Amino acid sequence: MPGPRTSSPATNQPVASSDIPDTGRDGHRPRDRSRGSGSAAAVLRAVLDHGPVARSFIGAATGLSPAAVSRQTADLISLGVLRELPAAACGPRAGRPSVPIDVDTDTHLACGVHIAVPILTFGLVDLRGRTVAREELPHSGDAAELITLIARGLPRFLQRHAGRRRVLGLGVVTGGHVDGRTGTVVEHEPLGWRNLQLGPLLAARTGLPVRVDSHAHALAEAEILFGGPRARSSLVHLFVGNVVDAAIATEGVVHRGLRSAAGGVAHLPVPGARQPCPCGERGCAQASLSDRALLARAVERGILPRPDPMLLQQAVAAGEPAAVELVRRRLGGIAKVVATLLDMLDPELLVLTELGVLFQPALLPDLFEEIAAHSRSCRDPEPVVRPSSFGADVLAVAATAAVLNSVHRSPRTLDAFSRHPVLAAGAAGVAGVAGVAGGAVPGRFPEAALK
Numbered sequence: 001m002p003g004p005r006t007s008s009p010a011t012n013q014p015v016a017s018s019d020i021p022d023t024g025r026d027g028h029r030p031r032d033r034s035r036g037s038g039s040a041a042a043v044l045r046a047v048l049d050h051g052p053v054a055r056s057f058i059g060a061a062t063g064l065s066p067a068a069v070s071r072q073t074a075d076l077i078s079l080g081v082l083r084e085l086p087a088a089a090c091g092p093r094a095g096r097p098s099v100p101i102d103v104d105t106d107t108h109l110a111c112g113v114h115i116a117v118p119i120l121t122f123g124l125v126d127l128r129g130r131t132v133a134r135e136e137l138p139h140s141g142d143a144a145e146l147i148t149l150i151a152r153g154l155p156r157f158l159q160r161h162a163g164r165r166r167v168l169g170l171g172v173v174t175g176g177h178v179d180g181r182t183g184t185v186v187e188h189e190p191l192g193w194r195n196l197q198l199g200p201l202l203a204a205r206t207g208l209p210v211r212v213d214s215h216a217h218a219l220a221e222a223e224i225l226f227g228g229p230r231a232r233s234s235l236v237h238l239f240v241g242n243v244v245d246a247a248i249a250t251e252g253v254v255h256r257g258l259r260s261a262a263g264g265v266a267h268l269p270v271p272g273a274r275q276p277c278p279c280g281e282r283g284c285a286q287a288s289l290s291d292r293a294l295l296a297r298a299v300e301r302g303i304l305p306r307p308d309p310m311l312l313q314q315a316v317a318a319g320e321p322a323a324v325e326l327v328r329r330r331l332g333g334i335a336k337v338v339a340t341l342l343d344m345l346d347p348e349l350l351v352l353t354e355l356g357v358l359f360q361p362a363l364l365p366d367l368f369e370e371i372a373a374h375s376r377s378c379r380d381p382e383p384v385v386r387p388s389s390f391g392a393d394v395l396a397v398a399a400t401a402a403v404l405n406s407v408h409r410s411p412r413t414l415d416a417f418s419r420h421p422v423l424a425a426g427a428a429g430v431a432g433v434a435g436v437a438g439g440a441v442p443g444r445f446p447e448a449a450l451k
């Protein structure tokens with residue numbers, strides 16, 4: 001599988017992160033391979049899952065020798081990925097540590113932009129996947145206006161919230177069919193976008209390397225990174241918002257497919273549904289179950305004065321009976337899609353990101369009952385199906401997933417990127433997609449980003 005692609009701020013030519021070497025282009029000698037980026041990732045994973053922990057616990061969890069653990073933790077501490085805590089802060093898993101180790105959440109942040117209809121979300125997320133800040137802005141859906149909105153809004157967002165922490169890079173996610181390798185939105189039906197070169201256009205306006213991804217794939221990446229061990233075994237993620245899409249992952253790897261289109265369930269027929277779909281069929285999942293369809297129903301029935309997703313969210317969160325009943329009925333249709341996915345893929349975990357279960361968890365038993373009624377293989381969905389791990393922050397976390405994934409899978413790229421000439425020279429203050437520009441002023445953007 002090719003490495004994720006970004007764009008060079010100097011040339012706007014795509015730069016695959018796999019092309020950016022551990023070393024070399026700027027004349028540095030290769031690092032000692034025996035120090036092992038796989039070992040670094042394993043140490044970071046152990047601390048992420050169980051921290052704060054003692055070094056002895058990390059050794060037991062990873063199988064590394066005490067000397068190797070000591071070396072890896074020292075390196076990761078120097079990179080600002082791990083940190084030492086006072087002994088009193090150590091948890092019960094750690095035995096009797098002298099100095100517990102935890103993930104460093106104070107040095108780096110990942111930045112992301114999630115583009116939905118009609119809301120844009122800026123997010124800043126720490127290395128534990130916790131949202132530090134998020135802001136939402138309405139947008140018209142016009143691509144040129146949206147790019148200007150991001151180019152102007154992002155530097156100010158970072159100035160308000162990043163403080164002295166270094167920003168690791170910019171992830172951009174949106175719904176529909178996205179080719180992350182070229183940064184192209186191949187098709188986003190609700191926004192009317194086709195073959196929009198979002199990554200290169202944003203890179204040209206901001207002067208930053210940009211990583212664009214399908215939000216379905218990014219949501220699955222986020223669950224794999226921060227959602228617990230079961231998500232790393234086999235996972236299906238189903239998103240129901242203005243778009244309806246899914247992602248499939250096994251052994252911690254999201255299956256993207258030949259055309260980056262894997263998991264497209266927008267036109268899966270929902271048994272019993274008859275709503276006309278722009279594709280010419282009736283009863284497709286997106287036409288029947290999307291937030292847009294739900295909002296139209298809410299307005300038609302006098303539950304909302306206008307089709308405003310924020311109004312619906314507030315009504316559901318406040319438990320207004322008519323709004324809650326509306327999302328409960330939709331869950332009946334969603335359950336049929338979930339049942340089909342469970343029967344096809346039999347995953348260890350299926351995560352559903354959807355307004356109803358996000359803001360009214362009391363609806364979950366109804367969902368489980370409906371899934372059991374429609375699945376041929378899963379009679380007890382409760383242990384398998386659960387809502388997103390990130391609550392209301394889910395879109396912000398998804399937007400940063402590609403950036404955080406790079407760090408967690410290969411923590412030493414922080415060091416490699418710091419010596420990469422393009423990034424070091426081009427993005428004063430903001431690191432590359434998977435790395436930190438050396439000597440940068442945290443959170444500051446180049447003037448070009450403000451145009």
Ligand SMILES: [Zn+2]
Pocket residue numbers: 266267277278279280281284287
């Ligand atoms: Zn359709």
